Amino acid sequence: MSISNFTFILMKYVALIFLPYLALVVGYRLFLHPLRAYPGPVLARFSDVYAGFYALGMRLHLVTYRDLKKYGPVIRHGPNKLVFSSQKALQDIYNNERVTKSHVYELTVASGKPSIFNAIDRQRHREKRRLIGQAITDKAMRSFEPTMLEQIDVFIEQIQLASSSTSGPEGSQPVNITDLTKRLGADIVGHLAFGYALNMQTDPTYRFVLQGLAVGSYQANSFMQFPMLKKLGLHNLVTILGGYASRMKYKDMLHKMITSRLSQEKHAQNDLYSFVVDHLDLDGSKNGVKASELWSEALFFFPAGGDTTTTAMSALFFYLAHYRDVYDKLAAEIRQTFDSEVSIRGGSQLSSCRYLRACIDEALRISPPVSGTLWRELYSDELEKGPFLVDGHVIPPGTQVGVSIYALHHNEQYFDDPFTFCPDRWLTEDREALNRMTSAFSPFSLGARGCAGKAMAYLEASLVLAKTLWRFDFTLTSGKLGQVGTMDLIWFSMQEDFKDGTLDEESSFGTFKD
């Protein structure tokens, strides 16, 4: 028998077995599955390909928003997935001791060791949270603040340098503020996690890490939506394409950071190591967090604390440049509160800047850095203890549930005119409206798995904004660069839903003047 004949017969038998199997699976998921009555796009009701496709295109949060509008407040967005968009569901899912992160988080575990982010076991997570959380409490932030301020001062100097390097048509050179905030975010986290000066703001040597982080987050997000991608070994492909040299460079950097820290005295830096070293389970007798695990936890700080805060700051600059009235009001508040740039630091004066806080909250609402659906499921030992209820729906065992943060933050039931950047909404005297909004505002998620670094995020964003506005006047760059980051409406026919001026890309250009 020739090879081509053999291949043909093989394919025929594969088709004969595989196609009926596929038909059975699709039929079961559409007509017999416990979630069959929930509406949603047909493809999503029987396959994860739907969510996977949009996750790969980085549009899943927008599509989820559109689908919730189209199909109703609870939709089936995967064979075993339900997405909700109410504040009641938010409480029932995330503020619930019976619920844990979904098994898809296991797909993000690197080198076989779960971190605080992807530890699913209740006890294991509690131990990690108790330990790691110590490095990012309000108290820890007060010790770390001088280091953060030093880095922010470098950031201000970098804006100064970039805007004055050559004169542009408006008298100063346009600056891509997103690039600068990314480097700042990573430098701050490098100090907090490893007590190490990566100096990405001033020296390009370690900037390759930013690209690696972006690929890592993209992969993790895609795998969680479409687990088949990981099963097919896509991550190996990325590693191969990324190349041996960059992997070696990364390992070398990690090695340097760890050995440099270990060569110093335990409490020489205000960093993660110093905050937790006395509580590590050094000999493995207490079943606690071991020294070897600490460095993987530290690595998680880069996406957790770097990427998110950077996105928030980038969004803030974007909206301030687009909403001149907001910009003027904020600049006036900062300049009236502080009489010099050096006096800007954490404390009562900074907290008294209510408009600043309102601007940060509004940016986190309109462009939440974590914008997707954070999947959860019932702990297996809770199955016998009574039904799992979410916003009045009894959730069948094995179902992953979540609330789309982006959709909730743009839900008109909670936020009037949700696509308008309006910090004043947070300063309303109307208690009922304020309570309604706060109940749905969840950029940091909530409950036991909510963000541990909230205090750090607010401190960093407040200091960066206050110092930049104190030193500079900035405007949106004119011409094409001024349009960077604006929503590309071609993707969907939903022009009525999304207004021009909504941040889409993670980039925005501004023109800065002293």
Ligand code: HEM
């Ligand atoms: C604006 C900035 C930030 C936003 C919007 C944000 C948002 C979030 C969200 C939504 C989660 C839950 C993720 C999930 O359930 O899968 C989370 C978890 C976490 N975040 Fe943040 N975050 C921010 C900044 C930070 C910073 C600065 C740190 C400090 C390093 C940090 C540390 C963590 C940690 C350790 C977790 C895991 C918590 C756990 O599972 O116990 N975050 N964050």
